[in-house]
Amino acid sequence: MDDIAFTPTFEQYTYTFGGAAPIMKVRPGSVLRLWSEDAFNHALRSVDDLSSEKVDLAAVNPQTGPFEVEGAEPGDTLALHIVELTPARDFGASAHIPFFGGLTSTDRTAMLQQALPDTTWIYHVDRSRNTVTFDGRFGDFSVDLPIEPMLGTIGVAPAGGEVRSSLVPERFGGNMDTPEAKPGATIYLGVNVPGAMFSLGDGHYRQGEGEACGTAVEGAMDSVVLVELIKGGAPTWPRIETDTHLMAIGSSRPMEDSWRIGQVEMVRWFEDLYDLHTMDAYQLLSQITEVPIANVVDANYSVAVKARRSLLPAVSPYDGIHAALRARAAEVR
């Protein structure tokens, strides 16, 4: 098993899914120890760094990758298991970028009102207590919040020769901004191009569901990831398996369509897992799903549709690969 550590140089960052030459070829079974830059490309280091002045919006969500997976072919399933995520800096940054976010007009929900004030918040990391600190910018309110690290972006190259910005969540994964992309999760992505060409980045030290203001507690991240390849079986949309849940992530607009996508993907998965008729899968899931919103701010909105495993007969999707990855994760951590 290959154990590979990689930190990209600034010149090696990529800002798209698809369209970039692979940074490295990796074999299924590899463990990757990756460093990723924060979403702002390290442009916000103090509350005086305003996004309108410092952030190059054409170079956000820098990706670490893409990695070419040996043997991966269209129709295969890439399994990426997140072993560990560790903040790689002593602070995280968040910002209200003018005309970006969920409670402001945007370039798409276009309106005529003035922008909200361009504002930056810096969150101090306390590793011993595993917290980040919110400090109000317009008052002296302060509160420590637990670090709950996750990856905002994780995805493969799109189908059809498309190249998409690293701000886009889609069928290929990408900027889903779901707190479900956390340690212990195995993410299944359909492979669209030879080598899969996956990348990751946009580390969040924590994020609320919805990512309301448009940015999380953004920070450089050390990620340990296990890479596996399943021949065939590509899901239509990203699926995630954890010890406690099975889930699918839909990303589209309007948000009810994101939900529909995720819910249908789960119906299809349940048909397979439990040999259920469509109507029975539809009904059963109707009574058990947990449906947290992931983001309402990106190029597509993302919704996670989850089923709690403890409610259901035990299943081992994809021949039990998640359990195997969990076991290996314990060894490589």
Added chain:
Amino acid sequence: MDDIAFTPTFEQYTYTFGGAAPIMKVRPGSVLRLWSEDAFNHALRSVDDLSSEKVDLAAVNPQTGPFEVEGAEPGDTLALHIVELTPARDFGASAHIPFFGGLTSTDRTAMLQQALPDTTWIYHVDRSRNTVTFDGRFGDFSVDLPIEPMLGTIGVAPAGGEVRSSLVPERFGGNMDTPEAKPGATIYLGVNVPGAMFSLGDGHYRQGEGEACGTAVEGAMDSVVLVELIKGGAPTWPRIETDTHLMAIGSSRPMEDSWRIGQVEMVRWFEDLYDLHTMDAYQLLSQITEVPIANVVDANYSVAVKARRSLLPAVSPYDGIHAALRARAAEVR
């Protein structure tokens, strides 16, 4: 303190919020022990009862109420604390009603495809084990699921002289279909008309978030509810307080607007509770909210935006009325 038990007759059911004469006048401080009929008006009793044949769609979600609250005036806040919810029958029913639900075309998301098969599922209640049993209709899959009772509808009369169907979730509450309307929750609703005129019904023995197929495990319910009145302070949209969370429920279409409503309502609440500037409230909530979808099938879609209290400095909204209601709930249960 008045302790009132009430079971409506069939003729006393109402099917709207607003527009109906009060069934009873109650004083703030009262405990109500209410029986409510199931959403189908008891029309589905076996899997052979099909909704297209048995259910009168003009008479669904029968409400118990409305109750006139003494002293309630427009601008006041009605606080309804759910003490206890107990299934009042030995079975619950769910159905796919043709052209109703989240993964089918509907009268609004109008399309030309054929309907999905009209199907009814009956869930046996096991009180000793506190479960309902899902039995597949197209196969022999069966699984016991915990009873997690909730009220699909709880609301007051609308503003502006409007009268709305009991299928509608809105600013006045109503058919929000949120699993958050469960025992232990205090629901705050702005009063629009003298007496508030609240009603409840549509008991669910359990429901997944989204209520994907359009109906939950629907069942007659025994509800114990405490009624309180707060002079003034009406929230714009329904708020809910539990021991663990503060939350707001937005209901509109498309679903991103439901979310926006809930998220803004929470920003406004946090401005008040913690004396925060709008931008700081926006930012803080962005990093902590939990955002489960409630329903994607009703006249409006509903989304809950929640903040976990344990992350935050302690607050006692509305002068600590929730704690007081919790204490009284322990006595009346």
Added chain:
Amino acid sequence: MDDIAFTPTFEQYTYTFGGAAPIMKVRPGSVLRLWSEDAFNHALRSVDDLSSEKVDLAAVNPQTGPFEVEGAEPGDTLALHIVELTPARDFGASAHIPFFGGLTSTDRTAMLQQALPDTTWIYHVDRSRNTVTFDGRFGDFSVDLPIEPMLGTIGVAPAGGEVRSSLVPERFGGNMDTPEAKPGATIYLGVNVPGAMFSLGDGHYRQGEGEACGTAVEGAMDSVVLVELIKGGAPTWPRIETDTHLMAIGSSRPMEDSWRIGQVEMVRWFEDLYDLHTMDAYQLLSQITEVPIANVVDANYSVAVKARRSLLPAVSPYDGIHAALRARAAEVR
């Protein structure tokens, strides 16, 4: 044939569809000569009258009516033919009402930005030239625009005992704000309650499609309307017939659902009119429909789906009632 002139007093205005006692009983075949107040209830008379100060938002779109139509029963079709619309004042008013309109955040598309400036525009009516004059409020730009009078609201009482604000466009018609509700149009509305209980108002001296800023050139209106009743045949959604077009108006959210509703209603109508299979009606309409947006600012968004008659074999829907009404209109004008 009855020929009835009616001007309501201020006390007679109604602000809902449904829920109000009829102002008058009329027989099918009647000609009604009605006066209606403007949408602002005459509160804006100069550019110094700001909507936030002068307009009572609980009393806008005052309706003239409701009229009880003798013999109308649920399932029947009310045909209202607009003979003539004449501005009843020498000026029209338009306003940007804070947080109302299409290019601002609203109570539903809720955001945190500041409101756009509360602004009123007064349009001088020149009857000889049949124009209204736009005068810029922030500069000296001025332009005369042709008067193209239309009714913003025209509708019947809703089904299911609902009562809806006169700001709402729905299945029952209402505040559709479509420029298609103009002289020469026959509007078909399904009857939901005995007597139909129709009303009209919200006269517009002119309006762009979409009614972007939320208000048209609003003005008191003299309307001449012919009332007819067709037994049975109620359309699901409002249909309109003119000499040149057949059309249906869908109203919902998001706007693609409004369109779907209107397009499906036209498919159903074409199946009947031309004895077409669903798929052929779908295809044929795909190649010929004209689809102007009506409003993107009301409680529901409205879209008109139109088919140009000159492209198609001649048909006389509803036994040629439109032609008969056109003939009678020439007599009563």
Added chain:
Amino acid sequence: MDDIAFTPTFEQYTYTFGGAAPIMKVRPGSVLRLWSEDAFNHALRSVDDLSSEKVDLAAVNPQTGPFEVEGAEPGDTLALHIVELTPARDFGASAHIPFFGGLTSTDRTAMLQQALPDTTWIYHVDRSRNTVTFDGRFGDFSVDLPIEPMLGTIGVAPAGGEVRSSLVPERFGGNMDTPEAKPGATIYLGVNVPGAMFSLGDGHYRQGEGEACGTAVEGAMDSVVLVELIKGGAPTWPRIETDTHLMAIGSSRPMEDSWRIGQVEMVRWFEDLYDLHTMDAYQLLSQITEVPIANVVDANYSVAVKARRSLLPAVSPYDGIHAALRARAAEVR
């Protein structure tokens, strides 16, 4: 002035905006005489050719291009004037592709219903009468419809290194499917990459607004196009100028956002053209816009927001380039 005729070979077709090497370099001022294949890649030639069997969905909307425009740089404005569009075959084809179109569930508006029947319609072209003939597939209804040729796709390479399918309408133009892209129209597109890299295709012999069933009367097309370059002045979204109208095309989801984009783009244009304050431009456009839907079936929905020039003081946007192009069009036709 260069006068260039070009017919691509099958191998030269491209299926994306961006990402393809230029087929040819052209100078501003050139007249291009281009042949384009139909959207189905000529796979549907009789009603027995079903889309599910014959159409390769990874190779639809084949583009003629991209053309590199000499001197075009990011921030410039490409002006493409459509001189003439002529059907290049004796038939057009339309199809209901399963799970594609406006009145069916799709991969995005995901549902569980069965597909509508896969159906192909062939429209015979009668050049002398300038008509195509609709022949019902499920009955004997037949009607001749005027040919009104338009281009479904016309666009430049996207910004940010993205590559998008030729099924996508966006800021860069693309698959807008607007009947406004017809002879006599000058289309203004912001240049994102050196050389602009524009292409066109997806000829429609006619199309209803909305393109309800997902496909128009699709046919190979002979296009005569004039190419001009304006230094600077890039519009944010595509603008179109004709002798009678100025307009902007917004493309997003949900459809109200497409409209907002188009309406804001027009506000911004009117601020410039008439030196208007934002609020006056907003108000004026509110009373005059015509807003036909373009498509409700593609990856984004498109809406055209139009202002009729005859209502307004004469203006010559972009230094009168449209008039100059019209004059030249008369010479090269």
